[in-house]
Amino acid sequence: VLQIRYSLNDIERLAGGVELLGGTNLEVSGISTLSEAAPGDLTFLGNKKYKSEVADTKASVVLIPKDYEGKPSHNQAYVIVDNPSLSLALICREIECRLWPKPDPSIDKSAFIAANAKIGNGVFIGAGCVIDEGAVIGDSSVIQAQSYVGKGAIIGEQSWLMPRASVLDYCKIGKRAKLSTGVVVGSDGFGYETIKGIHNKVPQVGHVDVGDDVDIGANTTIDRARFGKTLIGSGTKIDNLVQIGHNVKIGKNCIIVAQAGISGSTVIEDNVVIAGQAGIAGHLRIGKGSQLSAQCGVNHDLEAGSFVRGTPAFPFMMANRIEILKRRLPDLFKRVEKIEEVLQHVTEPAPKSDQ
Amino acid sequence: VLQIRYSLNDIERLAGGVELLGGTNLEVSGISTLSEAAPGDLTFLGNKKYKSEVADTKASVVLIPKDYEGKPSHNQAYVIVDNPSLSLALICREIECRLWPKPDPSIDKSAFIAANAKIGNGVFIGAGCVIDEGAVIGDSSVIQAQSYVGKGAIIGEQSWLMPRASVLDYCKIGKRAKLSTGVVVGSDGFGYETIKGIHNKVPQVGHVDVGDDVDIGANTTIDRARFGKTLIGSGTKIDNLVQIGHNVKIGKNCIIVAQAGISGSTVIEDNVVIAGQAGIAGHLRIGKGSQLSAQCGVNHDLEAGSFVRGTPAFPFMMANRIEILKRRLPDLFKRVEKIEEVLQHVTEPAPKSDQ
C-alpha cells in the first residue's frame, strides 16, 4: 500500500553514506527492524544492543556505523554512516514528503464555504468541507476532506487539518498546527448548576485558543471556556482520545499522551509530560516540567519538577517503595500473627512451672 | 474571535444593576476573572475570598455586591448588584443567544434527505448532512453540518445536533437534547460468542432510547442494545469521550463526567454522579444518588446514596483511611522489625546469666 521505492544510490545519498559494502543494483520498498526485515527492506543498526542481529537480518540494505565489523551477505548492501538513527530519520523525512506532498492550492467544488469566510492564499480545501460564516483560513493551510471550521473560527497559516477535523465556532488555531482526524476543538464545557436535582446548563461562551506548532491527536476533545479561553500553549503535542476541560490552561511544549484527561480550570505549566490515561482534577496547578506517570490520578497541586505516580498520585520513589511493601503484606500479616503468639506465651502465666 | 461588545449601559441593564460607580463611556468585549482581566473585560466578585483582588483588577467593568467597600479606578466602572454570580450568568445567557442564535429554518441543498424521511416544521439541516430512510426530524430541531441520522431514527422536537453528530439506525432522541460533535448514538453492542477461540458476533438488534433534555458530549459513544434498548433517562448530562455499553439503563438527572465507561446491562439509578475516568463493570445496579469518584472501578452493586472511590471501589471514608495507612507502610514494616528484635531478646535464653 505504501508506494516507496528507493535505489541503493538514493539511500546512500539520503543517508549521507561514507562507504558502501556489497551489491549495487539493490532497491528497497520498505523499512523494518533488523529482526523483522524481509528482502526488499531497508534496516539499520541504531543501538549496539542489537549488533548480533545484523548478521541474520534479511534486509536488502543496512545502515551501519563505522565501527561495525562484518560483511553483508549475498544480495545485501551495507551503507556505512556516522549515525544510523539520524540517517534513517533523514530518509523517513524524505519519504514523508513523498507520501504527503502538500496538495496544490484548490477548493473542492463540493465544499461549503460561507460567503463571508476569508480564505487565504495557497489554501487547499478538500471535498465535503464546511467553512462557516466569518471563518478565516490562513495562508498555505490545508483543510482536508470533510473537515468543519465553525463560525468566526480562525485557522493559522500553514496549519493542516486532517480529514474530518472540527474547529467549532469562534475558536482559534495557531500557525503550523496539525489536527488529526476526529479532533473536536471547542465542544461545550461541562458545567451545570443543579437546583432541586435538575441540572441547568451554565452557558459556555468562551472559546479555545490553540498556539503555534501544536499537534492534536485523533478524536481528542478540547472544551471551550465558560468565558475567556481554554488555552493550549505553543509547541505542545497532544495524542489521541485526550480530554481537556473548559478553561484549562496548558503551557508551552507539553506532552500529553493518549486517553489522559484534564479537568476544568487546571493550569499545566510549560514542559509538563502527562502519560497515558492519567487524570488531573480541576482547579489545580501542575508545576513546570512535572512528569505524571501513566494512569495516575492527581488531586492536588504539584510543584515544579514533580514526578508522581499512583491514584492518588504521590512522589514516584515513595510510590514505588509502597508498591513493593504492598506485595509483602501477606508476609507482614503472618509476622504480626507470630509475634502475637509469642507474646502471649511471654506475658501469660506459665501453665506449668516445671516446663 | 468572539464578537461580543457591550456598553456599560447594556451591562447595567442585563445585570440588573442597582447603582453605578465610575466612568460611563466604557465598553466591554470579553469576560475574565478578577486576576486575569485586561482593559476591555468585564469581571465580577462572585466569592468574598477574592475580595482583595478587586482593587488590582484591570477589568473595565466589575460586577460588585452592595456591601463591597471601595471605588473603581480610573477608566473603570463598578456595577452594584444583588448577586454578582447570578448577574454574570444572566449576561452569559444573553451572550450565548447572540453567539448561537437559532438558525433560520432551512435545508442546505448539499444535504442528503431520503425521500421518505419526515422533516418537521421549522427545522434547520446544515451542509453535508445525511438523513436516511424513514428518519423523523422533530419540529424546531437543528441538525448542524455533516451530521448523520440513520434509517428509522427519531430526533425529538427542539433538539440540537452539533456538526458531525451521528444518530444511527432506529435510535431515538428525546426533546431538547443536545448532541455534541462526534457523538455516536447506536454503535453495535460489543458481544461475541467464542467457539474454539473464534469470536462470533452476537447480533445487536436493539436500539438506543435517549430521553428529553439530555446533553451528550463530544466523541461519546453509546451502544445499541443486544435486543430491547439502551436507555438514557431524561435530564441526564454526559460529558466527552464517555462509553456506554449495550443494554445499560441510566436513570434521570445523572451526571457522567468525561472518559467514564459503563459496561453492558448495568443499571444506573436516578441522580447518580459518575466522575471522570471511572469504570463500572457489567450487570450491576448503582443505587439512586450514588457518587463515584474519579478513576474508581466498581465491580459490585452499590446501594442508594453510596459514595465510593478506588479500584476496586469501596466506601469513601474507609478508602481515605486506608490510603493514609498505605503511606505509613514503610514505618509499619520498621516497627514490626524492631518488635521482632526486641522479642528475640526477651524470649531467647539470656546468653549470660549475670547480665
Next chain:
Amino acid sequence: VLQIRYSLNDIERLAGGVELLGGTNLEVSGISTLSEAAPGDLTFLGNKKYKSEVADTKASVVLIPKDYEGKPSHNQAYVIVDNPSLSLALICREIECRLWPKPDPSIDKSAFIAANAKIGNGVFIGAGCVIDEGAVIGDSSVIQAQSYVGKGAIIGEQSWLMPRASVLDYCKIGKRAKLSTGVVVGSDGFGYETIKGIHNKVPQVGHVDVGDDVDIGANTTIDRARFGKTLIGSGTKIDNLVQIGHNVKIGKNCIIVAQAGISGSTVIEDNVVIAGQAGIAGHLRIGKGSQLSAQCGVNHDLEAGSFVRGTPAFPFMMANRIEILKRRLPDLFKRVEKIEEVLQHVTEPAPKSDQ
C-alpha cells in the same frame, strides 16, 4: 423505531420449535428479558436461574426448554425448543438481516471518488463519502455515508464501513471487517525527538494493516507505524474508544474492550483478552491467551496464559489477596500498636516489684 413484526408461526419456524402451547394468533414486535417484557414481546428462558420469572412474564411469546413444567397464561404462547438461547440467536440473526439488509450496489452522486480509485464489483458507497487517489475498494463492500478512504488505502472484500469511518492514507483493511462510526485507522504515531525542550516530530511513514474479520468500535483510533506497520490480526475484535499506538502488533482473535490503550511497539499475542480501561506500556510482549482485568496497568512482559489485575498489574490471585489485606490495614496498625504497648511492659523494669 425498530420495525420488526413476527407472527407466532414465524417465530416457531425460525426458532426450530418442536411444540407449541397456547394462543395462535399472536404477533411480536420486540424482544425483552422475562422480567422486562411487555405484551407484544418475545422472551426466552435461557438460564434455569430465571425459571421462576416465566410464570409472571408479560411477554406474548416465550421460548422455553422441553423440561419446563408450566403453561402459558391467557394470550400467551410457549414455543418449546431444544435450546432457547440458540433459538433466540437464530431469530436475532434473521432480524439483523431484515434491519440491515446489504444495500444494493450503488455510488451516491454526492460521493467524491478520485479518478484513479478502483471500485470493485457490487460496492455500495453512500452520500458524502470521499474515496481518495489510488484507493481500492474490494468487491461487495459497503462504505456508508460520510466515510473517508485515503490515498492508496485498500478495503478488502465484503468489508463494511459504518457512517463516518475513516481509513487514512496507505492503510489496509482485510476482508469482512466492520468499522464503526468515527473509527480512525492510520492516525500519525505519537513520536517526538525532544531537543532543548522543543518536540520535533519523528516522521510516521508506516501504515496500518488490519486483518480479516476484524471489528473496530466507534471512535477507536489506531496509529500508523513509524515505519513498517501497525498490525491487527485476523479475527480480533476491538470495542469503542480504544487507542492503539504505532507499531503495535496484535495477534489473532484478541478481544480489546472499550477505552483500553496499548502503547507503541507492544506485541499482543493471539487470543489475549484486554478488559475495559486497561493500559499497556510500550515495547512489551503480552503472551498468548493472557487476560488483563479492567483498569489494570501493565508495565512488564507477561508470559502466555497470564491473568493479571491492578496498577501495576500482577497475578490475579495475589492481587486479590493483597486487596483483602489492604482493607485489614486499620486493624493491623492497631495490633502492632498493642504489641508495642505490651512489649513495653514486658521489657521495661517493673515499676513496683510487689504488683
